Amino acid sequence: MIFRELRPGITVAGEKIPAFFSDVLSPQNKYIYLIAGVHGDEVEGVYVLQQLFEKIKNSSEIELPMIVIPILNIDGYRANTRGNARKVDLNRNYPSDQWTATYTQETHYPGTAPLSEPENQFLINLFAKFPPGFILSLHSWKPMLNYNGNCLDVAEFLQKYNSYEVVGEFTDHPTPGSLGELAPTKYNASVLTFECPLLSQGKTLAEIWAENEKGLYDLFKSALIKSKIT
Ligand SMILES: [Zn+2]
Secondary structure, eight states: OOOEEOOOEEOTTSOEEOOEEOOOOOTTSOEEEEEEOSSTTOHHHHHHHHHHHHHHHTOSSOOOOEEEESOSOHHHHHHTOSSOTTOOOGGGOSOOTTOOSOOSSGGGOOOSSTTOSHHHHHHHHHHHHSOEEEEEEEEEESSEEEEESSOHHHHHHHHHHHOOEEEOSOSSSOOTTOHHHHHHHHHOOEEEEEEEEOGGGTOOHHHHHHTTHHHHHHHHHSHHHHHTTO
16 A cells, blocks of 8 residues: 655654555545554554554555554654653643643643644644544553444454453543543544553564564454444
8 A cells, every 4th residue: 555645743842743644535534543652652562553554555455544653752752751842641632521730640741731732733633634533553551452432343353363451441540631532532533542562571572563463464454444434
């Protein structure tokens, strides 16, 4: 599948945020998003997305209306920090109904206002132009498939390959201002927050990719993924 580069976003520090479009128009005007690096220090998720993107680009079997943002938080990725250059946790800064200025941990600082950060403004502007139907957001933490909205089926599809834990709404810790909270209510889009294992848990990047390669590739070839944008 051929992609073209869209006009990039600009980070707090003035760096470009590359984004790519598959140039396949969606009859229902719903798009599949692949996003990584919302948290800049989560290199495992960034790596898996890089590999997946290469595989999709080289595939003649996949034809989907798709937007790919390999690293949203470029400044954080360069500095190896979770937050952006203003120390904002971008996944607590989305304009959901539950957004709050209150936070308990420094690393979850939500910013001064919802959508205060240019990286997130860039994403929300893309949503206006290419409305999301399904978002795969790659992170790293403990291996987990965290679904919000109508994508338990996608989580269970992937679990058959990687055996990661499938989790819905977190009952023990709320995530106000997260993408998983925003997209189902504001865009009627489902979000799979795909938590890769951490390198510190003993696996290499190559091993993390290897345990996910077939599942992710099969997902993007499946009728299931198409059902999320029709
Ligand atoms: Zn994360």
